[in-house]
Amino acid sequence: MTIAAEFVGVTQRFGDFTAVDGIDLEIPEGKLTTLLGPSGCGKTTSLRMLAGYSLPTAGTIKIHGVDSTTLPPEKRGLGMVFQSYALFPHMTVAQNVAYGLKIRKVGQKEIAARVSETLDLVGLGHLSASKPKKLSGGQQQRVALARAIAIRPRLLLLDEPLSNLDARLRVQMRAEIRRIQSETGLTVVLVTHDQDEALEMSDLMVLMKSGRIMQSGSPREVFANPANRFVADFLGYENFFTDKTGIFRTVRPEHLTLGAGDGERLDATVVSTAYRGVDLLVTLEAVDGAGQTVRLVADVRNGAAVEPGTRTTVTADAAHLVTLAAKE
Amino acid sequence: MRRPVAATLAVLGYLIMIVPILFVVATAFSAGRTLRFPPEGFSLQWFEAAVTYDPFMESLVSSLYLAIGATALALLLGVPATIAIHRGKIPGRGLVEGLFLSPLIVPELVVGLALYQQLMIGFGLDNLTTLLLGHTALLLPYAVRVTGASLALADPAVEEAARGLGASPVRAFLTVTLPLLRPGIFSAALLGLVTSFNNVPLSLLLQDREFRTLPVTMLDYVQQSYNPRIAAMATIILAATVVIAVIAERTVGFAKIFGGINR
Numbered sequence: 001m002t003i004a005a006e007f008v009g010v011t012q013r014f015g016d017f018t019a020v021d022g023i024d025l026e027i028p029e030g031k032l033t034t035l036l037g038p039s040g041c042g043k044t045t046s047l048r049m050l051a052g053y054s055l056p057t058a059g060t061i062k063i064h065g066v067d068s069t070t071l072p073p074e075k076r077g078l079g080m081v082f083q084s085y086a087l088f089p090h091m092t093v094a095q096n097v098a099y100g101l102k103i104r105k106v107g108q109k110e111i112a113a114r115v116s117e118t119l120d121l122v123g124l125g126h127l128s129a130s131k132p133k134k135l136s137g138g139q140q141q142r143v144a145l146a147r148a149i150a151i152r153p154r155l156l157l158l159d160e161p162l163s164n165l166d167a168r169l170r171v172q173m174r175a176e177i178r179r180i181q182s183e184t185g186l187t188v189v190l191v192t193h194d195q196d197e198a199l200e201m202s203d204l205m206v207l208m209k210s211g212r213i214m215q216s217g218s219p220r221e222v223f224a225n226p227a228n229r230f231v232a233d234f235l236g237y238e239n240f241f242t243d244k245t246g247i248f249r250t251v252r253p254e255h256l257t258l259g260a261g262d263g264e265r266l267d268a269t270v271v272s273t274a275y276r277g278v279d280l281l282v283t284l285e286a287v288d289g290a291g292q293t294v295r296l297v298a299d300v301r302n303g304a305a306v307e308p309g310t311r312t313t314v315t316a317d318a319a320h321l322v323t324l325a326a327k328e
Numbered sequence: 329m330r331r332p333v334a335a336t337l338a339v340l341g342y343l344i345m346i347v348p349i350l351f352v353v354a355t356a357f358s359a360g361r362t363l364r365f366p367p368e369g370f371s372l373q374w375f376e377a378a379v380t381y382d383p384f385m386e387s388l389v390s391s392l393y394l395a396i397g398a399t400a401l402a403l404l405l406g407v408p409a410t411i412a413i414h415r416g417k418i419p420g421r422g423l424v425e426g427l428f429l430s431p432l433i434v435p436e437l438v439v440g441l442a443l444y445q446q447l448m449i450g451f452g453l454d455n456l457t458t459l460l461l462g463h464t465a466l467l468l469p470y471a472v473r474v475t476g477a478s479l480a481l482a483d484p485a486v487e488e489a490a491r492g493l494g495a496s497p498v499r500a501f502l503t504v505t506l507p508l509l510r511p512g513i514f515s516a517a518l519l520g521l522v523t524s525f526n527n528v529p530l531s532l533l534l535q536d537r538e539f540r541t542l543p544v545t546m547l548d549y550v551q552q553s554y555n556p557r558i559a560a561m562a563t564i565i566l567a568a569t570v571v572i573a574v575i576a577e578r579t580v581g582f583a584k585i586f587g588g589i590n591r
Binding site for chain 1: 483485486488489490491492493494495496499500503504507508
């Protein structure tokens, strides 16, 4: 695996607040890496340090093996797509895309060719003469993407690129960015707070909390084996309990079934139910192996209705039961 | 009308503002010899009298000279100050901004007297230089506030995007930030020109025989002679102002120009 960029013990403090707390991270070449976490976890700050917009308080940032910690953004050769898109409002779409090429003193003909090639790649060839404010949010997003790609960046950095789009377009653009990434072979670092986006798009998924990396790995690895309660919680595990042998475990709602089965069993009482068409969400209360009252959620498909107050045995499916290293 | 009180007040406001001006305009076209309403007959003789009256024309040139100079100076100082206030990491930026806005609050007579004492008596500067400095100070709040308003509206990420694409800080400023500030700078310039041109208190205190602005000259004139020449001159200024206002409205829009001040 070639390393495109590397964080070594990188810390960022703003006054008393530690935004990024000594992270070590290797960004693999030609892959899509996502920095995932709730707001304030340090993911955007990390991206901004990689881009050169923010100087780390401590640590080293290497790009292609070269210490680039204090290099100004214009010398890094990275493409960045901002959450607000940050298009130049006084320039046309084509002029926006050409901006970085002009600075690189690329010839007129070459610029024209690369601008139209890049706009075709993002499907906006027909809008090259428009001003950004005439475009929809999704189109502006594509212009921002084209502008960043046109300079043939060493890395493409995307800061919450889809968060300002409506739900349907967001899902479309996930595949679109994936397609562009595989067609160009670019190394991409994407910041998001949306776990579905990260799961669907990443080769490498890095979960952050309070300026630290909680876990990193492929989406499958992380999803199936969350390392701690925070990661599990963030990825939609809702049932946390201590089993009879005193081990802290978790299971997803769809792997908790009503009735006795193969797995970890608990005696529970139904608290409430929510019918949602395809499934029935049953909230229960149980006393776990440590004697604590825990709240459980079972996602039941094709099940009969149950009444609140019903006492029942629930089974956490043995095949999907995850043992957590840390309770927090 | 769904809001009779508001509508009545609006109409009343327009009447109070416009009617006195109409009286002045009407008397300017008088064929008589005194400022009187209704005017006696119709003629353009007082306009001719106004534009051929040397003190008016000389002081008009002085006023324009002063207004243009002071506006240029105020922008040269104010625009970088605004950028520092909004984008820089200067400590106590509220205080700095307050300092630049303070000429709006300090009575102009006090400023004028201070400039008279310090610059003219103390440093022995001439009237023109002192007036230029005084008017520059007077216009700084507009330069800082109005350009600041358009800077506040601009996304700071735009400049970062330019840097990321390879632009040096200077190039990013010239190719991205400055074009975004253009409407703000234009508005500030316009407000500055009008404010300086109309100013009486500072100009009155710092005048001398060689250099005197049009409003001060008109004030002198009306104390000595009471004829329609002054009304004609006022009408010419009014017409010029209307032309400027129309240009401003067409190019930038009034809401944008004056919206910046009260933010």
